[in-house]
Amino acid sequence: MSFINPVKRGYLALETWFNISFGNVWNPLYNLGTLTFFFFWVVLVSGLYLFIFFDTSLTGAYASVEYMTHDQWYAGGVMRSLHRYASDAAVITIILHMFREFALDRYRGFRWFSWFTGVPTLWFVITLGITGYWLVWDELALYVAIQSSQLMDALPLIPASMTRNFLASQINDRFFTLMAFLHLLGQPVILFFALWIHVKRLSDVSILPPRGLAVGSFIALLVLSLLEPAVSHDIADTQSTPAMLNLDWFYLNIYPLLDYWTAGYVWVLTLGITVFLMMMPWLPKKKMGPAAEVHLDECNGCEQCAKDCPFDAITVQKRTDGARWETEVVVQESLCAACGICVGSCHSSNPFRHSQQDLVTGIDMPQSPINDIRNQTETALSKLQGENKIIVFGCDNAIDFSDLKSPNIAVVSFFCVGMIPPTLVEYALKKGADGVFVTGCRTGDCYFRHGNKWLDERFATKRQPILRKRADRARINIFRAAETDCKQLKRELDQFQHHLTQLKQNETAGVSGVSDE
Amino acid sequence: MNKPLRFILQFLNYSLFMALVWYFSISPVYHQLDEDQAMITFTLGHVGKHVTPCVKTSQEELLKLPPNMRKPMSCTRERSPIVMKIQLDDMVIFEKVGLPKGLYKDQGIDVYQNIRVPAGSHRLLAWLNDDVNVEGPIYKYEQDITLKPEQHLVIEFQSDAHKFTIY
Numbered sequence: 122m123s124f125i126n127p128v129k130r131g132y133l134a135l136e137t138w139f140n141i142s143f144g145n146v147w148n149p150l151y152n153l154g155t156l157t158f159f160f161f162w163v164v165l166v167s168g169l170y171l172f173i174f175f176d177t178s179l180t181g182a183y184a185s186v187e188y189m190t191h192d193q194w195y196a197g198g199v200m201r202s203l204h205r206y207a208s209d210a211a212v213i214t215i216i217l218h219m220f221r222e223f224a225l226d227r228y229r230g231f232r233w234f235s236w237f238t239g240v241p242t243l244w245f246v247i248t249l250g251i252t253g254y255w256l257v258w259d260e261l262a263l264y265v266a267i268q269s270s271q272l273m274d275a276l277p278l279i280p281a282s283m284t285r286n287f288l289a290s291q292i293n294d295r296f297f298t299l300m301a302f303l304h305l306l307g308q309p310v311i312l313f314f315a316l317w318i319h320v321k322r323l324s325d326v327s328i329l330p331p332r333g334l335a336v337g338s339f340i341a342l343l344v345l346s347l348l349e350p351a352v353s354h355d356i357a358d359t360q361s362t363p364a365m366l367n368l369d370w371f372y373l374n375i376y377p378l379l380d381y382w383t384a385g386y387v388w389v390l391t392l393g394i395t396v397f398l399m400m401m402p403w404l405p406k407k408k409m410g411p412a413a414e415v416h417l418d419e420c421n422g423c424e425q426c427a428k429d430c431p432f433d434a435i436t437v438q439k440r441t442d443g444a445r446w447e448t449e450v451v452v453q454e455s456l457c458a459a460c461g462i463c464v465g466s467c468h469s470s471n472p473f474r475h476s477q478q479d480l481v482t483g484i485d486m487p488q489s490p491i492n493d494i495r496n497q498t499e500t501a502l503s504k505l506q507g508e509n510k511i512i513v514f515g516c517d518n519a520i521d522f523s524d525l526k527s528p529n530i531a532v533v534s535f536f537c538v539g540m541i542p543p544t545l546v547e548y549a550l551k552k553g554a555d556g557v558f559v560t561g562c563r564t565g566d567c568y569f570r571h572g573n574k575w576l577d578e579r580f581a582t583k584r585q586p587i588l589r590k591r592a593d594r595a596r597i598n599i600f601r602a603a604e605t606d607c608k609q610l611k612r613e614l615d616q617f618q619h620h621l622t623q624l625k626q627n628e629t630a631g632v633s634g635v636s637d638e
Numbered sequence: 639m640n641k642p643l644r645f646i647l648q649f650l651n652y653s654l655f656m657a658l659v660w661y662f663s664i665s666p667v668y669h670q671l672d673e674d675q676a677m678i679t680f681t682l683g684h685v686g687k688h689v690t691p692c693v694k695t696s697q698e699e700l701l702k703l704p705p706n707m708r709k710p711m712s713c714t715r716e717r718s719p720i721v722m723k724i725q726l727d728d729m730v731i732f733e734k735v736g737l738p739k740g741l742y743k744d745q746g747i748d749v750y751q752n753i754r755v756p757a758g759s760h761r762l763l764a765w766l767n768d769d770v771n772v773e774g775p776i777y778k779y780e781q782d783i784t785l786k787p788e789q790h791l792v793i794e795f796q797s798d799a800h801k802f803t804i805y
Contacts, residue, residue: 142647209659282683282748341652349660362677362790367664377668
């Protein structure tokens with residue numbers, strides 16, 4: 122078993138706990154991005170409601186918020202609480218999202234772009250929350266306004282002092298117009314674009330979590346909103362300084378630092394952390410394999426690889442080689458994650474083709490061509506001895522399965538289970554394997570996003586290229602495991618061997634109809 | 639896993655998550671001031687005097703200049719640093735030399751400084767010097783004050799009126 126760093130081990134333990142509690146499909150850790158989007162939707166809808174009753178004036182702002190909180194607690198109050206708690210929950214899911222990507226080493230290499238753009242996106246969220254606190258115009262709002270202005274004054278951007286605007290008699294309704302514009306329109310638009318850029322290099326981006334998880338999260342937010350409604354401090358008063366403040370630490374955590382450090386030092390700390398986080402993908406840089414290569418002689422322009430690519434690295438263009446097909450595919454090298462899913466998508470990756478010569482497919486991985494994989498499979502199968510000859514097709518980014526090798530078990534590794542052409546499974550069974558055992562990342566947690574999903578759909582004949590019906594499903598087992606699931610993997614393989622033995626016994630006895638596991 | 643047990647586990651997870659959301663949305667309470675403290679804010683937005691005194695431009699010199707550049711007084715750009723000091727009873731609670739901003743040191747400075755002080759009666763002394771050619775305080779303000787706990791007292795040097803104001 123390979124070494125697993127403690128951070129990853131800790132994360133995987135947490136993931137296991139959530140898999141037990143929620144199942145793989147609803148596991149919140151597999152849906153942190155969509156869950157964050159969901160909280161944003163709650164913030165948006167509740168925010169629109171609050172805006173209807175919010176008075177953008179110096180004297181009216183606090184009163185209107187108080188009206189919603191107390192006189193209209195059943196609607197405005199709940200909406201206000203949902204607005205606050207969903208915003209806070211979004212910060213937690215964003216931080217967990219970052220931690221997850223870090224723990225699983227999914228922030229470097231081809232993923233640098235999402236990480237790099239994600240860090241400033243977090244700050245956009247934070248600043249959006251901060252301006253939201255200004256609008257209430259209570260003691261906390263005044264504190265946040267003054268501390269924020271002191272931070273702004275430390276930057277050589279505004280010639281006059283911003284903080285001095287918050288002296289008595291300086292603040293007016295114009296301030297609320299500006300803040301309302303920023304919070305309700307300016308910052309959300311910036312955040313929207315930041316999020317769009319953040320997911321720009323991904324295909325099939327979902328912005329809603331599974332329904333069950335969304336419903337559960339919303340009910341939880343609603344219950345919290347009813348039990349502990351969000352309330353204001355006293356109205357902002359420039360003549361007094363409250364001794365105690367109930368800070369929202371998700372958004373306002375840097376402000377107390379200003380009471381001990383100068384604004385310059387707080388900026389150095391904040392920007393230092395930001396730059397460090399943004400640079401993490403290169404500290405150190407992750408080595409990447411070469412990008413996929415297109416072999417036009419074997420490509421009929423079916424576009425399946427372009428549909429399956431999880432990172433939008435394959436585009437379709439008009440045929441350039443004069444062949445009779447209308448289109449061809451092109452790999453954008455800078456976007457390619459070298460996952461090999463496109464190889465699994467290509468009909469030409471069929472190992473039954475060109476059995477007497479080298480197998481060339483329409484799109485291939487130069488570091489592990491399909492021809493080599495076919496040769497490896499054949500060689501491995503030829504060396505197998507004993508009963509229940511099993512070939513394990515496994516993913517390099519999930520559990521270390523090399524230990525499974527034994528006289529009757531051979532292993533062949535892939536970059537992703539999505540790289541396995543379904544016909545290769547059929548080929549292995551035809552060439553003497555009693556069973557094919559496929560192991561990849563945990564369900565819902567494919568390292569290359571869609572590998573598991575595409576494999577399942579291909580085997581279920583719902584996605585091209587399909588695993589043909591003639592392939593005996595009873596001899597195929599798919600087991601998903603993370604690096605810490607060694608015992609479960611071995612147990613599953615033992616059960617599969619036992620199942621194959623039974624199958625053989627039944628066949629010998631002339632009994633048919635052994636069900637698929 | 640059976641459904642009821644999974645439901646209980648989900649309930650526990652959601653509860654824990656919402657407890658986390660709720661707690662850090664208002665806690666731990668931040669103590670900005672001790673209970674027997676008040677806050678004094680000293681603030682100003684002011685430009686110091688010219689380092690070299692302005693001289694009156696003679697009629698002959700004015701005539702040599704293009705009409706749009708004819709100013710009665712001729713001044714160098716550099717401004718004086720602003721020396722500020724706030725004293726409460728015998729204790730200096732704020733002291734700063736604000737250097738003029740800008741490449742040519744020709745711009746004013748802004749100050750907004752919060753100072754935590756004990757509540758109660760005090761003798762307040764504020765003084766300011768905005769002319770490098772003059773020694774000691776040029777503007778001075780002295781008054782007995784009584785601060786209640788959590789009171790916020792602003793001491794502002796009003797640049798246009800050249801005087802201290804408290805409110």
